[in-house]
Amino acid sequence: MIAEEKIAEIRQAARISEFISPHVALKRRGRNLVGLCPFHDEKTPSFSVNDERGFYHCFGCGTGGNVFKFLMAIEGLSFPEAVRKVAERYGIDVPEEGGGPQAPSRDRYFQANASAARYFRRCLLETPAGRPVLEYLSQRGIGEDASETFLLGASPTSGDGLLRWFKKESIDLSVGRQLGLLLERGGRLQDRFRGRLMFPIRDVQGRVVGFAGRAVAEDAGPKYLNSPESPVYHKSRVLYGLFEAREALRETSTLILVEGYLDAIALRQAGMGSVAATCGTALTAEQARTIRRQADEVVVVFDGDSAGTAAAARSFPVFTDAGLWPKMVVLPGGEDPDSFVRARGLEAFEAELGRAVPLVDAFVRYTAQAAGGGASGAARAASELSAVLARLENPFERDVLIRKAALWTGISEDVLRRQAPGAAARSGAARRGPATQPAKAPGGAPGPEELLVTLMLTGDDIVRRVHDEKVIDLMVSPVWKPVATAMIDRFNRGLPGDAGTTLEEIPEQYRRRVAERLVEGAGLDDAGTRERILADCVRGIRRSARRRHNQSLLLELRRREELGADVKPGEDLADWKPRNLSDA
Ligand SMILES: [Zn+2]
Structure with missing residues (x-):
């Protein structure tokens, strides 16, 4: 047996499309990738892959799951083989079956x-x-x-x-x-x-x-x-202070990213709670993905010296790969956040945050300068920038990067555009016809319990809230309550959400429309919308519970009336028979 949390760790490290793309030609559509389903015959793509939440779903034949399920289905692997295959790709050690005395848990x-x-x-x-x-x-x-x-x-x-x-x-x-x-x-x-x-x-x-x-x-x-790398410590995955920032990150969706332990502590102490530190290492893809799961926006506030500025600039493509478009603050006088906030206070720091500039500026300038002068330097810089450009999917972000790159390398925007046609152009065919859109699922508007489960699938922050608000006890739907309960159980065992597996736990006739809402987004990624939907669901579920409670109270009152006045309040009615019957 491979430990449950190990499996979760491996699944979270995985980018599911990396394992699907050797088998299916995937094209980008919004936040998803689509292709022709390998499990049924089709001419228009209805096979959808979502990297952010780590699942695939076919709207044609209804099959779907997480990365392990896909590998099992397409390569005929056993579950442990699939887990090991994914682990190997990311250099994660999986202890041998059975563990044994050599491998402490x-x-x-x-x-x-x-x-x-x-x-x-x-x-x-x-x-x-x-x-x-x-x-x-x-x-x-x-x-x-x-x-x-x-x-x-x-x-x-x-x-x-x-x-x-x-x-x-x-x-x-x-x-x-x-x-x-x-x-x-x-x-x-x-x-x-x-x-x-x-x-x-x-x-x-x-x-x-x-x-x-x-x-x-x-x-x-x-x-x-x-600490050196150990079975539980992987420097490339951890951000210092992110756990301590969790409360603050419920209030704001912007994370302040700093370099040092003391920077994080000083800002927190000054009243800026949503802060985490890279601790002097270059930002890794795993750290960026971790940030993306916790925050919608990032402001990088590295040390004001040249090393800090360079580190910030180099982190730009790592952020954009994770779907973040960060901002950057350079503190005046070469100060670091710790010294700055101690000397000048929170208000001055917040004023600096208000002057944050897009990190792309620093990145382009840094790349152009590092490539050296002359025509060969410009060409080198342009090709480095094009590589980043080719991975950007958002057309507005691409446009910004192209204009900045042209400005700093002196190479024309046209040439840069041709050099990196970009994801939008590449998937143009997939975007064109309405025929390629997944068909709409039948059925009326979803009730609050269904919506709540859908929302819980979008992030563990919601699962935590549902857990804290104790909503599950009030749910009654035979379809949605077991699914929500299973998700809360995972959460209580300290395991991250697994959209692919949870989708499979939903009865097939409902699975499709939940998957559809997840794939289409439907505003589920917007913090404000999420809050509103969550509040509506919780209110709806509470209201139904109250109504049921009132109805049962009313029923009990009627029964008491029926039984006669000598039943004392709180007494169990089960032993009583209506008076007219016992008198007879
Ligand atoms: Zn299919």
Whole structure:
């Protein structure tokens, strides 16, 4: 058995179209890709693939599912084979069947990390070892609230404090070693982090996956020391502070992306909650996709020096591949967000956000300058820009990039346009005729329970809200309640949503129109519309529940009347018979 959460991790890493396109020629249509269904004979494409939510659905024959289902159906793989195939593509390790004593479960890594975080926190607050770190925090203006929110801690200089703590807590020391918290030196196990301010790094579910330790003394080695890659820590997937930002991201759909741990903490402390940090690594495709799942817009606020500007510029194509069109702020005087917000306050920072410019500007300028001068430099820059251009699907975004590229390379817009015909032109045939549109499903307007399930399929933020609002208990539909319940169960087990699988759980006669709404979008991607639909659904479901409740109260009143006045309120009616019957 492959662990459920491993399977979810692999599915989330996958771009489903990468696995379908070798079998089906796909063309872009809006946010989806369409092609001729490989599972039934057809002349016009009704096979739809949605990368964002990781599912495919054929409106002709009704087949559909997630990436694993597709590989099983088309290549005849078993489920574990399909999972392994996808994992291999993304370099994700899948533990062998059965696990065995050699492979501790992921839970044990999370437990060890959580235990270490508790230990570091205690050291900070309750031991003399925490004093230099507390001093450093107060120098940096980090207060207790922020320290608590981010679970900041201190690693003592002794070198075996965590080792002894792990022994006391019965944590498997080999797990501690694999996590890079302990290391062997001269044949003895020791603490890896010493005399450092400790930042626990959490995944989007709030589990501690790794640590960063910042030196607080001058001569204490490298400024930052990070956990190595481990079974639970993958640097390329994590964004620092994203978990802590989840509350704020429910209020706003704009994420502020910064570079450093302390930038994220300082902004949060100043009152800017929707912030996450890349922690000095170049933005990866996985990070960008993670951001896209949590936010609709991004403002990149990297350090004001040239390295920061270059890093921001280089992140542009990574963002656009994930479907984001970011903005950028360059802070005056080469300041970083931490120093800026401490010196000048939140209002000044918000004013800078108000002056954010599209990141595409910095990207084009950077590419043109990095390619060097002269005709060969311009040609080099133009071909790099064309490569990005070719992947852009939004015609307005393409137009902006072409105009900027022409301006900075001196190559004419016409030439640039010809060099990168673009997705829109390539899929022109698919956009033309109404015959290629999927046929409309029959049936009346969907009720609130159906709409709610559809909305839950669009993102785990909605699933969380439905869970928190306890709406499921009030649902009654034999079709939609089981589907919604299954989704909440997944959520409670810490697993991300799986639109492909959930669609299959919906009875066939309804599946088509839910898939249709998902594929067509129908405003389901717009934050405001989502909120409105969610509120309407919840209100509708509550109202029906109230009506049913009132009806049953009324019924009970009538029964009591029938039974006579001597039934005391609250008494069970089941044992009573109407008086005229018992008297007879
Ligand atoms: Zn089909």
